Amino acid sequence: MHELSLSYATVESVLESIANLDACRVVSLTLSAGELSGVSIEAFRFSFPIAAAGTILEDAELIINSEPVSVFCRECNQTSPLVSIQSFRCPLCGLPSGDIRSGEDFLIQSIEIETAEVTQDEHTHS
Amino acid sequence: MNTRIVELRKNILNKNDTLAHQLRSRFHAAGVTVFNWVSSPGTGKTELLKKTLIRLREMGFHSAALVGDLETDNDAVRLAESGVPARQIKTHTLCHLEADMVERHLEGWNLSDFDFLFIENIGNLVCPAAWDLGEDIRVVLLSATEGEDKPLKYPKLFHTADVVVLTKMDLAEPCEFNRHLAEQNVFAIRPGIPILATSAKRGIGLENLCTYLVSCRREEA
Ligand SMILES: Nc1nc2c(ncn2[C@@H]2O[C@H](COP(=O)(O)OP(=O)(O)OP(=O)(O)O)[C@@H](O)[C@H]2O)c(=O)[nH]1
């Protein structure tokens, strides 16, 4: 539902991060979509090319990992993934827990960039 | 050509999130506490909000209200009957409120005149979940007439609630509404969250609700 504006934000954020890296092309983009982030992966894939058009992200491959929701259980002193987002309980002992440790964010994990090679030759000739 | 991997681990905030964060700071600075009321269409948001505005006024607090609907300004007219400034946000096609709409409709109000700002969202249990309006407290309402299992059907929204308000409790009996089951379902999604039972028509639970709202007031900045 707001995936297009997220796509623009993603493109902007990547461009900003690599401004000083001499990238000529982004080969791939690895994202992580938390199950509670409210982001539809399908809708994001659909809208991303619109936001990336005309930028060096234009042909980037999108790798989107869905991140399950995990909660911390005080009793077990451990963080574990929920069995279902309809039940915020520790999967180990069954106690209720709303202490979410992952699954809420939409993150850019990493990107693969192609850099314009400054060749040895150029250096030696100059 | 060389390729290399750059680790970023960057959270992506869309425009709405950025604006909502700015609004939140503005609300903080003005010392106004903001509530975003979300529910299905017809749960009784306007009815209960109107009664709440009247009661808070009697208690000596100053409030303002914004209300979103696709069309008509009926709800703003109803809310204004409480004697509190109320403005309608018409979204025409959009199924939720966004931070920039809230910002635009604040124009001309001096926020520091208010203790509370209430935002009645558009009746919808899906989209408002993902749209931060800069509120302090998200109030999710559930009526006795719409069944106990809404929290399980719409976990993403209920997960974002800070408090759940049961409405139309005067109709619980004829609708065979099982309050205990509804509460269990809320707790399955949001363990330990406060749940308040009300009936706007009968004035039940209004006092508790207002006590809760007042307890959410932040220290004046
Ligand atoms: N019996 C009973 N009816 C109520 C109560 N509160 C609201 N209603 C009725 O429920 C209907 C919907 O109430 P509204 O307050 O307009 O509901 P809403 O959630 O604001 O609706 P939208 O803004 O359209 O999403 C109206 O006919 C109200 O009179 C209540 O406590 N008890």
Ligand SMILES: [Mg+2]
């Ligand atoms: Mg209404």
Ligand SMILES: [Zn+2]
């Ligand atoms: Zn446990």
